[in-house]
Amino acid sequence: MSADLSQDPLLQSLRMDLRRSERSSSDAPAVIRTDDAALTMPCVVRNLSEGGAKLLVEGSDPLPAEFILFLRPNSPVGRRCQTMWRLGNKIGVRFVAVADFNKPGHKGSGVWAPE
Numbered sequence: 534m535s536a537d538l539s540q541d542p543l544l545q546s547l548r549m550d551l552r553r554s555e556r557s558s559s560d561a562p563a564v565i566r567t568d569d570a571a572l573t574m575p576c577v578v579r580n581l582s583e584g585g586a587k588l589l590v591e592g593s594d595p596l597p598a599e600f601i602l603f604l605r606p607n608s609p610v611g612r613r614c615q616t617m618w619r620l621g622n623k624i625g626v627r628f629v630a631v632a633d634f635n636k637p638g639h640k641g642s643g644v645w646a647p648e
Contacts, residue, residue: 557581563588564603565596566611572597576624578604585617585627593621601632609634 559578565588566573577589586602596619601611610633614626 561604562606564606565590566601566603567597568601572600575606576602578602579623583628585614585625586612588624588626590622590624596624599629602626 557580559581561578561581563576563578564573565576574590579587579589581587581604588602590596596616599613599615602614603611610631612628613630613632615629616624617627618625
């Protein structure tokens, strides 16, 4: 029998101390997409901060280490993300840049862009 450490208050407080910015709870639909659109999949944003997010995806299919997260599914502006961890269908990502598909060479710089 193994202990469920995810509910341990000490571990939760240590995890919070490592975060650079406060996260707010969410239950918003979003879309994960690769640059070449070879992969497009829906997800749910469970929590969000200036520097990253916790996502919930269906299934446990492999995802690329980097992808674009569209917080508004029909928006041309997304967040370039780096996968930091994955536990089953939960994924922790760090925002690396803003990707604006309205602009040529959309790789973008900066992390946070107002919605």
